[in-house]
Amino acid sequence: MARNHTGPAAATGNKYEIIGADVPDETLFRGDLLVASLSESPRSVNSIYYYDDTGSLLFERLCKEETYYLFRTEREILAEYSKTIAGITGPVSLIELGSGNAEKTTLLIDAYVETHGLTFYAAVDINRSILERAAENILSVSSDLNFLGVVGTYQTGLAEITSLVGPKLLFCLGSTIGNMHDDELDNLLRSARSALSPGDYFLVGIDLDKETEILEAAYNSQTAILTNLCVLQHLNWRFSGDFDLFHFRHVAFHNKSLHRMESHLEAMRAQSINLQRLKFSFHLEEGEMIRTEIMRKVQINEFNDLFFDYEFLNVKYWTDRNQKYALILFKVS
Template identity: 30%
Template sequence: MESTTLSATSTFEQDIHEGLTASFKNISSKYFYDDLGSVIFQDIMKMPEYYPTPCEFEILSLQGEDILRKLNFDEPFNIIEFGAGDGIKTRQLLKKLMENQVDFTYVPIDISQKAIQELEANMLDYLPGLKIKSLIGNYFSMMEDLFALQEPGLFLFLGSNIGNYQDPEANDLLGQFYQHMKTGDKLLIGFDLQKNPAVIRDAYDDSQGITKAFNMNLLQRINKELGGNFKKEFFDFYSHYNPVNGEVRSFLVSLKEQEVYIANLDRTYPFRQNELIWTELSKKYTLSEIDILASNNGFELIENFLDCKHYFTDSLWTKQ
């Protein structure tokens, strides 16, 4: 077992400044996942309203052998997971591969060192003998190193993370994947599917306030890491799902006219009463949109693995 800390180039200060001076204020959802944010997200995944986690858990638990057959690897390979989190869903697939005596090395990547440490402990407790080589850092900054690995690769981008990107950004990310993958490498990518809007609404605005706490932690992170003086009691949370375009958009709302000072930037940022800070996009796809997205970025779609409710799919692509 190896654990390597990679120094990612931080753009936190620059992104916060640009986001809070934009005509429509925004904070990128990639900053949700500090140590506390990662813990809160684990709580979100345990909520009964939050269907993506159990749906994907079902797929990886029950269809692991089908996925294995479609990989068509005849030599040792790496399973590289971007934003691994706690790995509970992924270990269902890994368990199935180990039961079939498949020779692979698991390479989980997460920006949170705490999340990686807990992942390693849980994985090795559940799957003794698992070959694991963890990486801590921002996978965007280590793309070249990851794709320089000699063995064939199955790359995991699970949990509907692709839905957090607007179309140009999603295509740019998939283009980076394609550029650095070898011919025959596979990408297993999670997509949340369009469904009853009420189901989606409840998943992203829960009555317990856990999603609100997840968003509010962005302000706490700015306070802690950048010397901000955000006061959480002066902000609220709002989430909206548009079933026409399949987009969930989440916001923090300034409850009063106020100013926030950030010491590291030595800047004061004004807020109007009811002004929004856009924090997250979570797009829901149709199967035809997934097919188009794969094709437009040079991939061949091998198969969509669906849960029993058809709420979610793990879509297997290959680089030809």
């Protein structure tokens, strides 16, 4: 699906396009990787399986919950500092990884359009329907914008933007980077570094480490429980599975030593599971858990050090007034 995207100037007149529909599902949702992670001890499922159409809608609902402070706090920071960010980077092509419905992104885009005029914005997401909603959200607030939706993984999306000419701001909001395990984060930072050039920017929204009570409240609401259980529904649909949602319960806790929240699904009875399309069966004991997501809770300095190893230098960071969440701007050295 590689094409020549040439950034703001050359994109004039081409306001709305979604590409990537030709990438086969098997490339995006790798059954072999799922079988491997379900065969390990402890068993796990990649958090990509949260985001079918139902899961994406549930995530939007979660973002509006009182206890889920992440959405509000990031929006608060963007509302206050988007213009500052646009001022620091100057005119750039905007590329977002895991855009979701891009509701908060409208604040950033507004600032760029107001400060620099016509802006090019590419949104990468695994879910096509959410990209359509992102386009609606973005284009309803801005007319001076060229929108490119890329249906794909972070990796296929980053491969797509290597053909973009001119300065860029890559960004990833919603603490999405916090869902990645060390090897996934390493992969992402390597790919991001090679897709960008010296002088380009990378803006990352990330949740900060905090009290267990606040963290566990955020990930144990009714919507969080439903969202987690729906991962099984997604697996049943995609791989002809026979998970019975009534035989699992949601468990989310603060793993203090690893500085992260973890969501799991616990088997409430011994059972055998068959994923027909993958020709894969396995047995779960009563009480056995399948980990469905990690959510890193970071210290800003440690995060800066990690990014430094990939040639991303911290330019500046901003937090909300209660210091719950941070938006960090890095520049490629």
